[in-house]
Amino acid sequence: MALAYATDLATGHSRDFALRSCVLAMRLVDGARFDDDTRRAVYHQALLRYIGCNADSHLLAAAWGDEIALRQELARVDFGDRAAFVEVFVRAITRTFTDASPAELAKAVERGLAEAAQINVPILSGHCEVAQRIAERLGLPEDIRESLGQIYERWDGRGMPRGLSGNAVTFPVRLVTLAQYAIALHEAHGFEGMTAMIAQRAGGAYEPELAQLFLADAERFFVGLDGPVDRETILALEPAPHAMLDEQACEEAYLAIADFIDMRMPFTFGHSRAVASLAEAAGKRMGLPAADIRDIRWAAYTHDIGELTVPVATWMRAGALTERETDAARLHPYHGERALASLGGDGKLVAALVQRHHEHLDGSGYYRNARGPDLSPGARILAAAEMFQTAREARPHRPASGDVAAAARLRAAVKDGKLCPDAVEAVLTCAGQPARRAAPERLAGLTPREIEVLRLIAAGDTMKEAARKLDIATKTADNHIQNLYSKIGVTTRAGAALYALERGLVQHGMSSA
Numbered sequence: 426m427a428l429a430y431a432t433d434l435a436t437g438h439s440r441d442f443a444l445r446s447c448v449l450a451m452r453l454v455d456g457a458r459f460d461d462d463t464r465r466a467v468y469h470q471a472l473l474r475y476i477g478c479n480a481d482s483h484l485l486a487a488a489w490g491d492e493i494a495l496r497q498e499l500a501r502v503d504f505g506d507r508a509a510f511v512e513v514f515v516r517a518i519t520r521t522f523t524d525a526s527p528a529e530l531a532k533a534v535e536r537g538l539a540e541a542a543q544i545n546v547p548i549l550s551g552h553c554e555v556a557q558r559i560a561e562r563l564g565l566p567e568d569i570r571e572s573l574g575q576i577y578e579r580w581d582g583r584g585m586p587r588g589l590s591g592n593a594v595t596f597p598v599r600l601v602t603l604a605q606y607a608i609a610l611h612e613a614h615g616f617e618g619m620t621a622m623i624a625q626r627a628g629g630a631y632e633p634e635l636a637q638l639f640l641a642d643a644e645r646f647f648v649g650l651d652g653p654v655d656r657e658t659i660l661a662l663e664p665a666p667h668a669m670l671d672e673q674a675c676e677e678a679y680l681a682i683a684d685f686i687d688m689r690m691p692f693t694f695g696h697s698r699a700v701a702s703l704a705e706a707a708g709k710r711m712g713l714p715a716a717d718i719r720d721i722r723w724a725a726y727t728h729d730i731g732e733l734t735v736p737v738a739t740w741m742r743a744g745a746l747t748e749r750e751t752d753a754a755r756l757h758p759y760h761g762e763r764a765l766a767s768l769g770g771d772g773k774l775v776a777a778l779v780q781r782h783h784e785h786l787d788g789s790g791y792y793r794n795a796r797g798p799d800l801s802p803g804a805r806i807l808a809a810a811e812m813f814q815t816a817r818e819a820r821p822h823r824p825a826s827g828d829v830a831a832a833a834r835l836r837a838a839v840k841d842g843k844l845c846p847d848a849v850e851a852v853l854t855c856a857g858q859p860a861r862r863a864a865p866e867r868l869a870g871l872t873p874r875e876i877e878v879l880r881l882i883a884a885g886d887t888m889k890e891a892a893r894k895l896d897i898a899t900k901t902a903d904n905h906i907q908n909l910y911s912k913i914g915v916t917t918r919a920g921a922a923l924y925a926l927e928r929g930l931v932q933h934g935m936s937s938a
């Protein structure tokens with residue numbers, strides 16, 4: 426669902442598009458009583474159809490300008506209708522060459538259309554290959570990966586890149602293609618328009634029997650599909666047994682998402698991994714509990730997932746952004762948090778860090794203009810690591826800074842009251858820069874274990890609950906708590922809670938605290 430959120434917006438679809446298509450596709454398979462393996466493949470195909478969409482986005486943008494706008498139009502066009510297809514590309518070129526003379530524009534259109542096949546086929550093949558590879562890293566089985574390699578194929582063989590036809594196109598691809606077009610056409614043309622177009626395209630883009638199955642009861646299949654779809658609805662639709670990822674598989678899934686984000690543009694290659702390794706090292710140096718360090722690393726892997734909502738054409742611009750583009754760009758931490766919200770559980774802590782990765786202590790960051798008290802040690806480390814790593818990478822509007830210049834930039838941000846001095850010092854030391862200050866003291870003079878105990882108490886856990894979460898005997902937990910109380914000079918739970926709040930030791934997303 427996190428990937429579905431990001432790819433919906435990156436491909437110009439509406440919010441919850443993939444989720445709604447999942448509900449519709451599952452209703453269609455339920456009607457036809459398919460086995461669980463088929464239903465599982467349909468379920469994942471609907472949610473993950475576009476996870477390869479990031480591959481070569483910069484090539485699409487270079488050829489056609491705003492690739493999100495282009496994809497939005499393509500989502501409604503019948504790829505077999507050559508005239509409609511050409512029209513979309515002509516409009517894209519016209520958007521890109523707004524200031525060109527009519528003669529220049531005509532030339533650009535001619536050149537663009539001649540290059541279209543040369544550009545589109547290898548790009549779409551890349552999407553399929555990348556989708557399969559990411560699905561493998563997410564732990565999805567072979568049959569699901571096969572379908573993700575066929576996302577642009579169609580019933581009549583006029584799809585891309587391989588021109589498969591009929592039953593050579595897997596069933597989940599045939600069904601989800603129909604479901605997703607039904608949703609997109611419904612948004613663009615209303616219910617009557619949608620059913621008319623599906624009927625007209627049956628036998629071309631869509632398998633005739635499936636189109637018939639849908640059209641026979643389209644109104645019922647569409648009930649409730651014009652609003653948002655919640656997480657619980659989608660979770661309930663997954664055929665049993667549910668695929669679960671253990672800690673190590675989660676690590677690989679987060680890493681796959683990092684690569685999925687970074688491969689969108691050549692200058693961000695490896696960015697998220699680099700931020701993660703810096704932030705992780707700094708977190709260890711500052712003595713944070715192991716669970717915090719894991720959350721920081723996972724947040725670093727995913728921190729820019731919200732950037733997918735902004736066209737590559739914007740990020741690749743060498744000149745200044747327009748006000749509108751700036752607004753869209755500054756909202757990427759918001760979309761990142763929204764995308765990750767569907768993870769639930771510990772994912773909420775990761776999402777809270779992602780939301781804050783461009784915030785500053787003095788309220789000058791974005792998008793919420795949060796201030797110091799709202800920025801946990803983890804959020805401060807992530808912001809510092811992100812700023813250092815980004816400065817070291819080239820961007821279209823500026824060259825890469827050397828390590829020394831990047832370090833100077835961070836120290837200036839500390840002086841201006843933007844970044845946390847301890848977090849910056851830890852990041853710079855871990856990046857091999859000579860230390861300017863003594864090694865940072867442990868947070869509030871506490872050990873990682875003491876911080877964990879303090880947080881549980883502050884959040885209102887009983888001794889028993891705290892012992893269970895820490896995986897120790899209740900008696901041992903009691904000892905830990907008594908020792909902690911005497912160390913920090915309090916005698917009650919409330920006193921400990923206030924102590925934790927005053928020192929910023931409370932994590933974002935903690936329940937009662």
Ligand SMILES: [Fe+2]
Nearest residue numbers: 728729782783
């Ligand atoms: Fe960012």
